[in-house]
Amino acid sequence: MLKRQVFNEIDDDMKKVEEYLFNMLHNSYEGFESSYRYLLKSGGKRIRPAFTLLAARYGKEDIDRIVPLAAALELVHMASLIHDDVVDASDMRRGRPTIRKLCGNDFSLHLGAYLFARALSVIAEYQDEQLNTILSLAGIKMCSGEIGQLSEAYSFKTGLHQYFYNIKRKTASLVTGSCQAGAVVSGAKPQIIQALIKYGHNIGMAYQITDDVLDFSKDEKIIGKPVGNDLQQGITTLPVIYVLKYGSEAAQKEILEILEKKTFETHEVKRISEIVADTGAIAFSMSIVNKYVERAIKAAENLPDIRTTQILKEIARSINGREY
């Protein structure tokens, strides 16, 4: 479990980010403000702002200067989730109805675009060309990753290499950007920024693979969205890719027969989850997570030996124990 206590030491700073986020849409269009507050209250782990705050500790830490940036990164993430829910036609997220379900596709699309533009205006205030470039490239990679994944949907031919490339772009890029941005704005040394980039990349990869594993292995109530959600979107993730590549002929045949139907009943998703578990795909996927966790810790070894580095290592170690 990505324990809350890992973040305990930045709790005060995170509260400032939360406060900033809550006040951001004050005086906006009323419909946006209420939906946005609903989203903020729905929770979320806020890992991106947390990494920005932690990375900023390697430079001249000025919390009032970092808080808006950390909040902007959460805003970009929120915008992408709102649009993802429209793209996936998802009704539930974090155990609550999505904005799409409550307010419709059009409204969600406009809210997502609005939040993204608000994030831009916050980032622009730093007047930092390097920061702008880091975050715009992270955004481009995120969108390209989503488009790449979509173009392969229902083909069920995604290989390991393509899968890693997709998750690198759609998830790891913004986590990397969050670490890098915090360090850059605080004026950290180049070698520290490089170490944080590596750390962020590996954490982002580990985080997404864990997410993909949880999609099969945990209860809907725990993960807050339907089990097998990716499969319902026609997307194969690491556990299924493993079965299709290394599973027995019978397992491959049974999974493909279900997948080729393109729409699945609950019992069929459950059956795929069983096959995934029986073939050792979960164990394989978690071994990959562990490799990324090890790489993240190794990257952190190149950071100064301060308490923040210990926290970053603890976060890395806690990822493979995540339950939601």
Next chain:
Amino acid sequence: MFINAVGQVASEVAAIKSINSQVFEKSSQNIDLYFRDLLVNEKYLWSAFLCILSAKALREVNKTTVKLGCIMHLLSITMHLHKKLPQTILTTDIKKKLQYPILIGDLMYCKIFSELSRFEMQQYIPAVSSLICTIHERLAGQESQEEEIEALICEKACYFGAHSVIGSTDTTEKISELGYHLGALRTLWESEEGYSAKVNSRWQSTWKLLDFLPGLKEKSLFQDILLKMGEQWTQKEQLC
């Protein structure tokens, strides 16, 4: 068809199309084809065209003007992509139809941000983000018709064009007001399929605004456009 009426900006408009055609160069064939149709559609080039025209009417067009024209072009296409979606998604086919426009639109926003990231362009980020916010607020609140949305985009396009060559002046503000009218006029012209009392009234007010616009070296560039629109339903002499 209106853009062709002003030959003096043809090379800049061609440059914008060419630069933006590279946006999806490395993307999959499906996306590339989808995007290419939008790229050459004059409707979405209108804001970029007005941006260039505003600069040219005042001074010589510079690199910043062309970059801003590219941004306005991408913004117009994105607004089109992010317009009305089906409220209920019933089938995989319908789902597919809305997935690409959403994601490609998001990608365009990021590309726009990327273009604005460079040092000399950073000053335009607040104005672009404010424009995006305003448009999406109005669309979500269903407060605005297409006419007003286009007017807002073109208002900013003309402001950017003028700002790129003369900075922030009274003329820059006035020319952005003209942009607002030209954006609304074109949308009305299309929706009413040419002549109507509403179009005529907007045409007249735009012409008057242009008449009183100070400091334009080449006022005829805008006049040519208005006359091209006007010649569809009445005599040039009467309009002038």
